[in-house]
Amino acid sequence: MVNPSTTVVVVTWRGREHITACLDALAAQRPHRTIVLDNASDDGTAALVAAHPSAPEVLRLPRNAGYAGGLAAVLPRVGTRYVAWLNDDAAPERGWLAALEDALDAAPEAAAATSSMLLADGATQSVGVALTADGHGRDLVLAGRDVFGFCGGAALLRTDRLAEAGGVPAEFFCYYEDTDTAWRLRLAGHSVISVGPARVRHRHGASTHPGSxxxxxxxxxxxxxxxxxxxxxxxxxxxxxxxxxxxxxxxxxxxxxxxxxxxxxxxxxxxxxxxxxxxxxxxxxxxxxxxxxxxxxxxxxxxxxx
Incomplete structure (x- = not known):
């Protein structure tokens, strides 16, 4: 078997209700390595992941380090050319990983590729992130526009360029770790691309509670x-x-x-x-x-x- 190009990192916390759909969808992708980072779930998530037929690797933390902390904890274990960030409540459509890998293969100047995130009703949640005039990260929903950054819920990054830019800001715990990373990749002279055919269905708010x-x-x-x-x-x-x-x-x-x-x-x-x-x-x-x-x-x- 050819060594895979990508390690997909799925960060979960109390993901019992939705992580199976994520892992099922990953099993249908181009060959890759999957690592599930379990943020000390106490709802049976660990047993569910251990029993999944795709047999993902599991790294379980003793406490909840958040999405950013989970990604940072896994990064030293990634030995592949690419690393994918994927929410545990996101289910990639068939061909998702192939589309992202092929896009980065064809764009050596790009350090990251962002997916088309779709909500359960088919509406677009994000095709990338814009930087507002007051420094907020804002999801873009219209394809074809240049993007400043990527949505961290489903993205592919070059592992070496991520590490060179300082990795993932673990102290953020959750939110803006993706836009901060995009900032640092831009400062390093790299670009970020949006890959429309790389589609992911996202159960928005299943893992966290926007507005809380x-x-x-x-x-x-x-x-x-x-x-x-x-x-x-x-x-x-x-x-x-x-x-x-x-x-x-x-x-x-x-x-x-x-x-x-x-x-x-x-x-x-x-x-x-x-x-x-x-x-x-x-x-x-x-x-x-x-x-x-x-x-x-x-x-x-x-x-x-x-």
């Missing part, structure tokens, strides 16, 4: 950490200041949306977590800058607000 306080805490915190690590300093400081000012004004504003990310307590916690991590983040920023072949300003100018 935890979702907004991780989302807001990690966006700021990403900007402090990767963006031009003026942009990072502007967005941190904007977040702090909005937080301070919320108690006196009228018509504040009834959403968790507009709760003062949650936003103060985000600011506290960012400030607590600031010394480490500034060290990371310097290291990222030393690796960069393209300036932060150029990446921002080329992609922000497109």
């Amino acid at each position: 306080p935890l979702f907004h805490r991780w989302n807001e915190r990690n966006r700021l950490l990403m900007l402090l690590r990767c963006a031009p300093s003026a942009v990072a400081l502007r967005e941190l200041a904007r977040f702090a000012v909005i937080t301070a004004l919320l108690p006196v504003r009228r018509g504040v949306p009834d959403a968790a990310n507009f709760r003062v307590g949650l936003r103060l916690r985000v600011l506290g977590e960012v400030l607590l991590r600031l010394p480490a983040v500034l060290f990371q920023r310097a290291r990222i800058g030393r690796r960069a072949k393209v300036s932060r300003a150029e990446v921002w100018r080329n992609w922000a607000g497109r």
